[in-house]
Amino acid sequence: MMCSVQSFWRVNLLFCLGLFLHCGEARVHTEVQAGPLYRVVGSLLSITCNVSGFASASTRKEFEFCINKPSNPTFEINIISTSDQSFSFAMYGSRVRTGEITLKHVSSNSVVFEIQSLEKHDEGEYECSVINTEQIYNGIYSAKTTVKVIDNSLSVSSPSSTSLSYNEDDALTLTCQASTNTIQHTHLSLAWYLHKDGEDNAHPIISLDRDFTLNPGQGFEGRYQAGLISLDKMGETTYRLKMAQLQLSDQGRIYCQAQEWIQDPDRSWYVITQKDAEETTLNVNAREVVPDMSSLVVRVSAQPTTLQEGQELTLSCSVDTHNLEERFFSVAWLRGSDELARIGPTGILSVGPKYSVRAKEGELRAARTGDRDYSLILQPVRTDDQGEYICRAWPQDRGQDGAFTQGAAKDSISKLVNISATESGLSVEMQNTPSVNEGDRLKLTCKVLGVKGQLSVTWQHRSASTTTPMFTTLISLSQEGVTAKAKEFMSRKVKAMRPSTDTFTLELDEVTPSDSGVYQCTVSEWNANSKTNSQSQTTTVTVAPVDSFVKVNLISRKTRVPVGENVELMCRVRGPRIPLTLTWSLQRDVSTLDNILTLYFDGAISWSGDQHRYQLKVENKKNEVIHYLLINGASHREAGSYQCSVSVFLENVHKKLPASNQVAVSVQNPGKNLSIVKKEEELNVSSSQNFTVPCHIAKQSSIKSVFQVTWFWQKWGETEPSPIFSVYRNCTLQYSVEKGGCLRYDHPLPNQFSLTVLKPGPEDSGVYFCAVEEWLPSLSHGWWKIAEEMSGNWTVNVYAEGPAKAVFEPECMSGTWIGILVAVVIGTLLVILLLVLKICRSKGKKKGESLWAEQPLNTKASAEE
Template identity: 50%
Template sequence: MRCCRASLLVCLTLLLHSGEATVLTESQSGPLYRVLGASLSISCNVSGLAGNNTRKEFEFLVTKPKNPSFQINIISSSDESFAYAAYSQRVARKEITLKHVSPNSVLFEIQSLQKGDEGDFECVVVNPVQHKYDGTYNAKTIVKVIDDSLSVSLPVSTSLSHNEGDALTLTCQASSNTIQHTHLSLAWHLQKDGEQDAWPIISLDRDFTLIPGPTFEGRYHEGLIRLDKMGEATYRLHMAKLELSDQGKIYCRAQEWIQDPDRSWYTITQKDAESTTLHVKAREVVPDTSSLVVRISIQQATLQEGQELSLSCNVDAHDLEKRFLSVAWLRGSVELARIEPTGILSVGPEYSSREKRGELRAARIGDTEYLLRLKPVRTEDQGEYFCRARPQDRGQDGAFIAGEAQTSSPQLVSISASESGLSVLMQQIVSVDEGDRLKLTCKVDGVEGQLSVTWERQSTSTFENIISLSQEGVTEIEGESAGRGVRAARPATNTFTLELDEVTPSDSAIYQCSVSEWKTNSKIHSQSTTSTVTVRPTESSVKLISRKTSVTVGENVELMCRVQGPRVPTTLIWILRHDDSTIQKILELNWNGDIRWSGDQHVYQLGVENKPNGVTHSLLINGASPREAGRYQCKVSAFIQNVDKNLRLSNQVAVMVQYPESKLSLTSPPTLTRNINSDIEIKCSVISEPFASSQYAVTWLHQQQGKNKTILTWDRVALVTFGNQLEPSDRQRISMRRSEGRSFELTIRQARISDDGSYVCEVTEWLQEPRGSWYQLPPKSRITELNLIEPPNNLRLVVGQQRLIAEEGDEVELKCNILSGAFSPSVFYKVAWIYTGHSSPMTNVSLVELDHMGLLRYPESGALRDLQGRLRLARPTQSSFHLRIQTAHEGDSGTFQCQVEQYQLDREGHWQQKASESAGPFSLTVNVAEKNLSVVKDERELNVSRSGDFTIPCHVTNQPSGESEFQVTWFWQKETGIQKRPIFVAYRNATLQDMLVEGHQLRFGHPALNQFSLTVSKPAPENSGLYFCEVEEWLPSLSRGWRKVAVETSGHLTVNVFTEGEVEFEQQCKSAIWIGILVVLGICSLLVISLLVLKIRRTNASGGKKSGESLWAEEHPLKSKPGAED
């Protein structure tokens, strides 16, 4: 039982622990794009904290792009002083708010965004101290502030007037230049007279869905209201039948939408165009259901010659939309134009030529509105104008049956002639033989402005344009006249000519010369005259034939020109018309046998064969080439009365010259798999048999994601050209060569990941035609799939701790070396130096960064700005990154760490980090100069009389730095153990201070750089005592200024000051003592000498036999110590 209870207790404990919540803080995902000046709202909520109904406290902070490592406090729900200065005023003015939506969620709002608000906004949940849960207490939202580029305009007059039932068309221009992907919605609004709110007419939402306004929905479904988008930025509103209730102000409103990362759409800005006022007049009542009401209105009834006449015709009837009408405009009994019930425009004979020149235009511009424009008007255009409408009923066979016509009231148009003396004169009757050239001359008089001419030819009852010559001298050939050899010229100021080559009987017609006078691009006057032309035919026939008209390059072609007719001397001309309409004269065979060549004489051979029924002229083309392709004709003229008269032009015979079929065959490896950074060779070979003159051009293309990029082209003369899309750096890596036979090799050095894909070898075979020109056959291609794989990463740095000690002011160099890694052009490195100060709170702060794109950056840090200004980053080799510190300061001491990241481009051309390694730490200690000051410390004693002087020396024997400065202080001490007293100070700034107040004269001396002295004059007995100096060494510090680095004290000088009598007595005593000492020394010396003489004599007496032996050691070798063998 106890075991069961224990198990139950354990289970309950585990259940309680497993039920602890995990904190989750969420806010809107970014980036959020908002327009400058618009509002911003970010929601933030938290879950997982205890007390679901307990209010949670939130804080909002922001990190700006310029300083990503520094957060700025914005607002807090619990602390009113939370905001930094940059946001405190806006928070106080309630421009920035943070409101609780529920106990666990808040809404952060900025009323008007500023450009500087862009950054990473962070929502932080304040965790109560008494509760600790795992999870996230913050969430970030990136906000981008963009410019407002939306523009809306309504290009129409500010006031419009229409009749009830008329059609209204308005155009609104709306566009945006926002870089981000946005959608526009546009709506038309009507603010009726006397009402404050505007009514939506129709709108096109961001998904291109049309939505009619509530009060216009019925008319929209009936098709009476339409909104069309014309192009990128034009929105056209069309209201087919205006109602009296439509009167008011109409404007368009555009909204710009963006899709947030949560897939919701948000309006970032909206603008209204300037409104236009619409007046709607009540319509006339139609008498009965079958009647038509026709009205004509003229914008301006009194005109001058050259101006525009605008005739508006309005037709009203019951059920007009269900009826067919034909509407015509008339001047008196002359019909200008008619719009048929099918919408086809027909123009009266008198105005057809003016309609072709664009002077007359007519169209239906609404359900009841028809408009005709005539410009420029002439004096003969004046008179009474009518509109005539006729109902049309469709019969069972589909044909229209005209009903009773209704005519509007007349409208008188007066056109006054401007002063002009323009007159035109031309020969009224002209005759010309068939084959000859027609030349018409039009004389002009009374010219003031610029002139243009139009030559027309009457076909049945209307005139057709042949050719025109504008006032700027531009010639325009119309319709069938192109290619007929027609020309218009102005050989003199008052003369216009028309020339038509090789006329035929069908050219007989009435020709009209219409001259117009222009001023400032407006036609002000026009005059015309006609001439009747008759072409007399010549009875002859010319026929051109060929047995073979389609040949391959190099084959021969024979053409035969058969001339039948009277036996008269003839001249034959062979003509070639190319496909581009150019005419080439090959040769001319004169009636007297002379031949004049215009073409290549080596290409053609001429032959003549006389027959009873005519003459056959043959033209042989030797080895045809594409330049001889075209349409051949022979032209025959009769030589009569010493004049060549054109007889006839033969039919055309087309000669086609084809290229031979290509037999080109290629081979290349279908697949290659290689490592990145290796050299790759792709071979493409021609395996088919070549023609005798074959040469090859090769193009290599790189195919990725369905797109081809030209790498390089090798033309037939071996000239290599790189593709325009190939980067300059890639041109150093890619090359091509031709190996043995007909093989072409593409070499890619140091292959990158971006080189992966399909490589297309496209070969074009070139052949030489008989004339020496080269032509190409259709290209053939082969594809090789290149797969690049990445070798394993092996980035390693030289690791290990280093300790560097430097003197202040020295230059320090820290070295970070790559031990192993890739060094190909496709691999790039980013290096960052991290610093931690010894005596400062700076920890793991980035000093300097050199990114993989070569951009050098110094992260913002006020405390390290001086150190960053003395840094120099160098890369002497590919594997070395050196950091130099110039003029090291003591405060630079700390640890440095080198962090290296390896980057490489992926298939999409994006940079990817492949590896990251760190080296260090490098410990740097910067010291000031070492303490090495030394002063002479000799102890001396000196007796001096009151009338004498004594000098207290102070000598510095060792100086550590040439920049040192000294401060010397002399002290006096009555005797050892008694407090010392300063008597004189020589400061380091050359200021002297005498601190002896007894009135003794002190003299300071500085005979050498390191020697100082103080002389005391006329001392008194009470000045006896110990004298010494104290030296302070001062050095300049780069970070602290001048500082005291060492203090040394000299030895003591004991000075006894006596009166003059005491001095003489002391001197006498000292003399007697010295005499006694000398006598004692002399007696001792005589005694020692006597003892030595006695000893020598005894030695000579006992050892006389060995008197010749020397006492030097080399003559008396020492015996070795006896050993065990002795």
């Protein structure tokens, strides 16, 4: 087996032998797709492996696939072989037997390895190996590629109703929302499909590919070229389909499909996931047939025909004739002999002189709503608007110079509209609302005065991005308390309520910048199921986009650390509390960006690969949330540029925000950075004078390091110094029997140590110095010594005063023992404290190890643990 250890040595031995016999000229070459390959959980993984250079090129080669996972990169796991059914390890055996994992030949020298549905733990480094059947080894017989398995964050939805009904030649508009939260650079493509009844496969209507190129589907090319079918991207996540003239063949189920693409290192694009929105059933009804070629049919309808002052009147006009799409018309609305408005052959609106002021104030609105359909709205109506209304149409012939020639007019049958006066004192007041942030809840309040009958309310919106004065209905609340949403808002969290008799409220959750604009509250008064009066008020609302008030910043107090130290990164997300997903990533080199973890808006956490050194903490504050990423005992693998990125989850779609700044973390091998003050001194003291040998540390490598200090004494006439006193890093003290009774140890500051010789005699003369070791704790290495340095020499001459004194006289001993006893007590307390810390932080201590004290240093003071 190529992937086994035995095979590894066999292959390499024979490979070296082949190189020797063939003078190093490599012939066999094995290759797979260059990595890293980013794939989504649940999607297909396909890796092609090719080999060339064998002498027997036409003979079928046998291949094997193995994997090394991030959690244990040195352990190789067998997956599948083309020649050995027992090759697989247990964790992959069942998936191989069921056919979920396959390895198939596409030629004698090429295979395709596939995993039908990727799992998170399939991430790792894959190796393809070819089994050599020839006598010599000469070349490269295996190749590797890295696969990263990421979460599926693609979201697709369509707010349309599940069933729609239109007439032939009507215009259809549908919207689809698609977004992704993948941190890697990906592109989205989107297509609309029509699945006709009785057919197995859906037909693409039109698509927008990953490079923003529009492509009509088969059978829709002509209508696309004529401008009758279009697909527009509205903002970051919304895609709009327009079909200007529906045909009977358009009947069926329509849905949108989004695909997420990623570019592999070989520059090819790959679909990592795709999702479909819910289907919308479309019914298309046939139009009424016009009697002959020259006939022109004009119709008018009024809704309602009986209304009261202040209400809204809609006058609809339709024109029908043969070859309608090839002809031009002018259409006008008239009340008696007064022309309200006219729409010319090119769609330009002109208003009659009696209605120009009302049009400027928004009380009259008219538009062409389809090839044959026109609409005029009067609101609020007045009593003098009562009368008979007709629609008048003129055929318009267009000459070669572009000028129009007007033909004979054709009138519709008149429609009588009755408008009665009302004595109601109904009035409406809309409370002003300041700007709101994207993702927040918009709440509007309408106060009503002069209430006499039952009331209903209709909430409408006019987008800030449109120039048309027309309002779109959001939601209404009837006089019986029944709520009705507009079909465009069926998927939105919108509520119309009446908390008190004279108050109506509108609540719209998770607003977006497209919700900016003018909002209108129209309150209607009813009597005996008849609307008697309507009053409206408006207010302007601005929705600030999320990236204008949510800011992401990454900081760290320390970015250059030695191996084993901790690093704390802080990702500060400033702004209001909205659902958001945060991803930590690490870039180790220019081409590779690895996810560390993703904290989702619902609290779930997804870790990527082997991340046992990382810990996560979240701190909520009033106007910001701080996400902490703690690197415990940093190694070289944790070095690189860190970044946090945020996406918010609004209206069931993800919206990416600009990523934070990058913070580079550098992990270095600890160096000699202890230093000791190397002062040289020569002292002449009498036997009645104490003298002190200081050991002061000028600089240390890390604030977490501790010191071990040993003082040495070299007597006159001796060739080697001897240790006389040691203080270990756990505060354990050790002294020589020869001088233990006349020594006093002091440690006034963290970087200052000193040893005083009490009551010296001439026999205490000699050279004194200290040696300092710096030790650093590490989760991965334990305690390790990172530096060692000697101080300068103190040459001491002690001359006698009177009779010579004994070295261990009681006066010296008693004082010294008191000092040593105090030091031992303090040291014991510190050791107990260290013991508690060690018990809390250390697990699995080997049996027989002492927790109370470190072993003493040898005379060279250089042992490492």
